[in-house]
Amino acid sequence: MPAPRLAAVLAGLALALAVPATAASAQPAAPAQLGATDLALLNGVRLAGLWEMPAGQMAAERGDAQRVREVGAQIAAEHAELDQIVVDAANKLGVQLPTKPNADQQKWLDEMRGAASDREFDRIFVHRLRAAHGKIFPVIGAVRSGTRNDTVRQLAQEANRFVLNHLTLLESTGLVRYAEMPPAALPADQPKVDSLQETALARAAAGSGFNASVIWVVVLVALLLGIGGTWRLFKPR
DSSP states (O other): OOHHHHHHHHHHHHHHHHHHHHHHHTSOOOOOOOOHHHHHHHHHHHHHHHHHHHHHHHHHHHOSSHHHHHHHHHHHHHHHHHHHHHHHHHHHHTOOOOSSOOHHHHHHHHHHHTOSSHHHHHHHHHHHHHHHHHHHHHHHHHHHHHOOOHHHHHHHHHHHHHHHHHHHHHHTTTOOOGGGSOOOOOOTTSOOOOHHHHHHHHHHHTGGGOOHHHHHHHHHHHHHHHHHHHHHHHSOO
């Protein structure tokens, strides 16, 4: 085969091979695979709405305190908005969401319905919802900082805004019993304080174990001893 013709054939083959490669590189990248925490957030936000919307509606109708009725109505309305956000995200990602509350959440709803009085209902409503919102926070934080999916990251951002606002609303009722709450637990990978620091913190939290009257007695004795020593030092000889 003459050299010019051979060169033309080789150039044509090179062009034919280059076109598929270029076309393949122009294809959109496949979406990132969802991780376990991504799915936990999607399911957790959906489940929260499925029980907290009816809980908020109950509070709006049955709450003994005016503030509880206001908070219940606002939480129900905002969970309806958040529920639509998570449904839209799941549809975009092809994820099937729960359609009814889980066993624990159904039990909490039944507990509210069976409250002996409207005042007792207020306490149960605030306690249960605040605890539930506190448990979803670690999931939101893990997803917000580590997910590879843009849709899930945006959902975490929105969920964080709603959850933080709901905690603030529930605490505004004045019914949260902070003194009865268990100590906050740090994640396993967080640095721990040493035993001496832990003991010092425990004593500080407990008021160091000293009674205020004992402290005043010690101060008074020290003052009297100081006055006596000064008098002996300067008394006429």
